Amino acid sequence: MTKKGKYILIAEDDPFIGKIMETTLAEHGYKVDRVTDGAQALEKIGSNEYDLVLLDLIMPVKDGFEVLSYLKKTTNETPVIVFSNLAQEEDKKEVMSLGAKGYFVKSSMAMNTLVGVVNNFVK
Amino acid sequence: MKKRVNKKNKHYHKSILLRPIGNLKIRTKLFLGFFTIILLAVTVGAIGYQQTTKTEDAWLEISEFALPEMRALEDMRSGGLRIVSSINEFLLLGYLGTAMGEQKTELNYINEGKEGLMEGLEEFRVLMVKSGDDFENYQNIHSTVSSLLAIADEAVSNDTINAEQRDTVVADIKEELEEAEGKFLDSVNALLIYEREEVDEEAEEITEYIEITQKSLLFLSITSLFIGILLTYLFSYLIANPIISLRNITSKIAKGDFSKKVHHYFSDEIGELADSFNFMSSELQQLYSGLEKKVKEKTADIRTAQKKLQTEKAKLETFLESIGEGIIALDTKGRIVTLNKSAESMLGISLKKVIGQPFKSHIKLKNEGGNPLLIEDHPISDVMTKRKSIFLISTFIKKDKSKLYMATTIAPIIDGKKVIGLISTFRDMTKEKEVEQTKTDFISLASHQLRTPLTGIKWILQEADRMKNIKEWREEYLSDAVVSTERMISLVHDLLNVSRLDSGILAVDPKKTDLGEFISRLIKVDAQPVANAKKQKIVFKKPANKIITSIDQDLIHQVISNLVSNALRYSEKGKTITIGLKKKKGKIEISIKDQGIGVTKKDQEQLFEKFYRTKDAALYSTTGSGLGLYIIKKILLACKGTVSIESKKGKGSTFTVSIPTKTPTKKVNGAQLFSHTIS
Numbered sequence: 001m002t003k004k005g006k007y008i009l010i011a012e013d014d015p016f017i018g019k020i021m022e023t024t025l026a027e028h029g030y031k032v033d034r035v036t037d038g039a040q041a042l043e044k045i046g047s048n049e050y051d052l053v054l055l056d057l058i059m060p061v062k063d064g065f066e067v068l069s070y071l072k073k074t075t076n077e078t079p080v081i082v083f084s085n086l087a088q089e090e091d092k093k094e095v096m097s098l099g100a101k102g103y104f105v106k107s108s109m110a111m112n113t114l115v116g117v118v119n120n121f122v123k
Numbered sequence: 124m125k126k127r128v129n130k131k132n133k134h135y136h137k138s139i140l141l142r143p144i145g146n147l148k149i150r151t152k153l154f155l156g157f158f159t160i161i162l163l164a165v166t167v168g169a170i171g172y173q174q175t176t177k178t179e180d181a182w183l184e185i186s187e188f189a190l191p192e193m194r195a196l197e198d199m200r201s202g203g204l205r206i207v208s209s210i211n212e213f214l215l216l217g218y219l220g221t222a223m224g225e226q227k228t229e230l231n232y233i234n235e236g237k238e239g240l241m242e243g244l245e246e247f248r249v250l251m252v253k254s255g256d257d258f259e260n261y262q263n264i265h266s267t268v269s270s271l272l273a274i275a276d277e278a279v280s281n282d283t284i285n286a287e288q289r290d291t292v293v294a295d296i297k298e299e300l301e302e303a304e305g306k307f308l309d310s311v312n313a314l315l316i317y318e319r320e321e322v323d324e325e326a327e328e329i330t331e332y333i334e335i336t337q338k339s340l341l342f343l344s345i346t347s348l349f350i351g352i353l354l355t356y357l358f359s360y361l362i363a364n365p366i367i368s369l370r371n372i373t374s375k376i377a378k379g380d381f382s383k384k385v386h387h388y389f390s391d392e393i394g395e396l397a398d399s400f401n402f403m404s405s406e407l408q409q410l411y412s413g414l415e416k417k418v419k420e421k422t423a424d425i426r427t428a429q430k431k432l433q434t435e436k437a438k439l440e441t442f443l444e445s446i447g448e449g450i451i452a453l454d455t456k457g458r459i460v461t462l463n464k465s466a467e468s469m470l471g472i473s474l475k476k477v478i479g480q481p482f483k484s485h486i487k488l489k490n491e492g493g494n495p496l497l498i499e500d501h502p503i504s505d506v507m508t509k510r511k512s513i514f515l516i517s518t519f520i521k522k523d524k525s526k527l528y529m530a531t532t533i534a535p536i537i538d539g540k541k542v543i544g545l546i547s548t549f550r551d552m553t554k555e556k557e558v559e560q561t562k563t564d565f566i567s568l569a570s571h572q573l574r575t576p577l578t579g580i581k582w583i584l585q586e587a588d589r590m591k592n593i594k595e596w597r598e599e600y601l602s603d604a605v606v607s608t609e610r611m612i613s614l615v616h617d618l619l620n621v622s623r624l625d626s627g628i629l630a631v632d633p634k635k636t637d638l639g640e641f642i643s644r645l646i647k648v649d650a651q652p653v654a655n656a657k658k659q660k661i662v663f664k665k666p667a668n669k670i671i672t673s674i675d676q677d678l679i680h681q682v683i684s685n686l687v688s689n690a691l692r693y694s695e696k697g698k699t700i701t702i703g704l705k706k707k708k709g710k711i712e713i714s715i716k717d718q719g720i721g722v723t724k725k726d727q728e729q730l731f732e733k734f735y736r737t738k739d740a741a742l743y744s745t746t747g748s749g750l751g752l753y754i755i756k757k758i759l760l761a762c763k764g765t766v767s768i769e770s771k772k773g774k775g776s777t778f779t780v781s782i783p784t785k786t787p788t789k790k791v792n793g794a795q796l797f798s799h800t801i802s
Contacts, residue, residue, distance in 0.1 A: 016579035016603040020586060023599075058571055060742050085574035088567050107574035111582045111589075 006122045007049065010034040011041035011067065012056045012083075017106065021054065021083075021114070028115055030122075038062025042070055050078050051122050055100070057084040057091065068098035081121065083114070145361050145389030152391070156358045160351055167343040174336030181329040197315075365393040369400060381408035449529075449551070452536070454544045455507065457482045469529075469551050471521045487520065506545050510535045516552065528552040561733075565749065572614050572748060576607035583607075616797030617750045621733065623796060624757035631761055633673035633786040638704055638711065639665040645680060646702070650687045654700070659691055663702040670706055672784050678758045679782065681796060682766070685751045686715045686778045692744050694719035694775075709784060716777040722770040730768060731756040739772070755780075758796070762786050 008025055012018035013036045022034045035041045039061040045053060057064035064082060081102040082095045092103045372385045381404055385397040443450055449466030453459060459477050467473055470486060477485045506513055512534040519527040531549040535542045583600040590596045623629060646661050654661050690700045694717045703714040722730060726737040736749040759766050763783050770776035
């Protein structure tokens with residue numbers, strides 16, 4: 001509703017998680033694109049101006065780390081928040097060092113919390 | 124013992140003759156020797172003296188008796204001749220007196236002649252007595268002189284004698300006288316001849332004596348010489364030889380050769396000395412051999428000890444070498460004393476090259492934080508000073524730059540009260556570290572995989588709560604929640620199966636099965652729906668002859684469905700999966716061939732390990748747990764079967780399962796596995 005025009009990319013290989021994220025964010029007024037692997041994500045980021053990318057880490061073809069590394073390397077400043085089920089502290093460190101704006105463990109957050117995080121960020 | 128040795132060492136002289144002399148004391152021997160020589164000299168002297176005395180006596184006899192006799196005889200002859208001349212004179216005087224007529228004068232002359240004749244006769248008798256004559260000559264002469272005197276007396280008393288008569292008388296006297304003269308001369312001559320013969324005999328005897336003396340003296344001298352030489356030799360033999368022998372043996376014994384004994388034959392002082400010497404030598408030998416024996420025993424003891432030590436050392440070395448842990452011994456200055464094979468291979472250094480060299484120049488360690496560990500700052504110094512063992516985990520960078528994680532224990536080597544070095548035992552923790560890492564990775568992955576469907580379910584349920592129209596929600600999300608739940612159950616099953624397989628409590632319950640039918644049903648029920656979704660084709664050609672064998676259907680189902688599941692998952696849409704079944708060499712082979720992503724040679728080596736996922740697989744599909752192939756391997760191991768892979772990256776893979784025609788039953792403590800579903 002208030003976030004009209006904000007453009008979000010969801011990179012998530014799990015079809016059910018991806019689907020529910022996409023549906024929920026769309027319901028909250030975001031324009032949402034969804035891809036299921038890292039390669040597709042990079043392709044989309046390259047061709048569109050996203051306000052935020054919600055990135056999973058464990059994905060086929062190219063994982064989230066590779067996506068972040070590539071973005072860092074190409075100085076693409078598209079903001080990325082990582083939503084993963086990897087809960088290791090090292091993973092968070094690595095992700096943040098690769099330029100992610102945030103790191104969240106999916107299983108430990110409610111769907112509306114996720115929406116809240118996105119809202120907060122793109123405001 | 125002493126007696127026996129002594130007796131044994133006595134060598135009596137072969138000659139029994141020499142023995143009694145030999146046995147005499149040296150003093151006696153010397154005395155006897157010199158005495159004999161002196162005796163010989165005295166004997167020679169005495170004999171010479173005796174001979175000379177005899178010669179002298181003979182000479183004396185000749186000079187005292189024979190010569191005076193001869194002289195007496197000469198005197199007698201001259202006396203006799205004087206008598207004859209006296210008679211002639213008397214006759215001449217008487218004749219002259221008569222002729223002159225001087226009766227008185229004539230008578231005087233006759234008396235005078237008579238007296239002279241008597242005197243001559245007496246003188247002659249004395250000579251006769253002296254010469255020991257038998258008086259025959261004297262008798263003759265005496266009778267002649269007596270008849271002569273009777274004629275003279277008759278002539279004197281008869282004054283009337285005429286010239287004729289007188290002439291006759293004178294002629295008679297003359298005749299008588301001539302006869303007497305002749306007889307006398309004969310007799311005296313005979314005496315003289317006799318005396319001369321006697322003297323000659325004596326002289327001859329003397330010459331003989333002299334010759335005998337000469338010869339006997341010569342003989343005695345030569346004999347004495349020989350006897351002297353002989354005696355000298357004998358005594359030198361009896362005295363000097365044993366001394367020489369003694370000296371020779373002494374020097375031999377001095378060189379340690381006790382086998383030789385002093386050979387003495389006599390019981391003189393040297394014999395006694397030799398006895399004492401032999402006794403001493405045998406005592407020495409006993410002592411020496413005792414010593415030698417002791418030395419030998421000690422040497423043997425030492426050898427035994429050395430051998431024992433060597434054995435112990437070898438044992439210790441073998442022990443050290445066979446220990447899987449690396450061991451390094453250092454001296455107090457941190458120099459390497461020794462290290463075992465494990466240490467050599469772990470650290471990539473050789474003992475020969477590093478022995479005696481400082482530990483820190485060859486072994487550079489990093490602490491857990493990755494910073495260099497300096498020996499000086501190292502707690503090793505504490506080990507030395509405080510004599511306390513320490514434990515630490517350090518990282519060693521090998522020459523090939525690979526890391527070696529080591530759990531190290533360092534302990535002091537204490538000899539008595541002194542620390543003489545330290546020993547470091549270290550274990551290669553790399554594998555453990557890897558396993559730990561794999562476990563960490565797995566837990567991370569497993570929790571991720573578990574969280575993912577759970578997240579889906581959670582969010583779907585939250586949506587259900589949020590949504591007003593439950594029917595709309597059910598249509599939209601319920602089936603998704605079910606799939607997510609199943610995925611999670613399947614993952615949990617895999618984890619539990621691994622745990623059961625690892626603890627080895629799998630039950631195997633074979634049943635007679637038509638394998639062709641078994642596989643067909645598996646494809647139809649489990650695989651085909653999944654294949655259809657990806658427009659993939661499954662080809663299975665049942666063999667012409669039925670293959671009926673005993674298998675544990677649940678377990679083999681798990682194996683085949685897992686492999687088919689993989690084949691479908693890692694192949695593109697529209698690809699074909701070919702399943703084969705055949706009997707080969709008393710075994711049954713089931714092959715699953717796909718046209719999928721394939722597995723590199725390097726990955727093939729680790730493919731069946733627990734939690735292993737190839738990078739290609741992980742990038743292709745994120746849902747794998749890395750447990751499927753491990754479970755297959757474990758199941759087949761329990762069923763006495765095998766699994767192998769033939770593959771090339773990007774060209775597809777063929778997994779071949781080989782099972783025996785009869786699977787052995789195993790029910791004891793058996794546990795069943797959770798079944799696998801193809802998704």
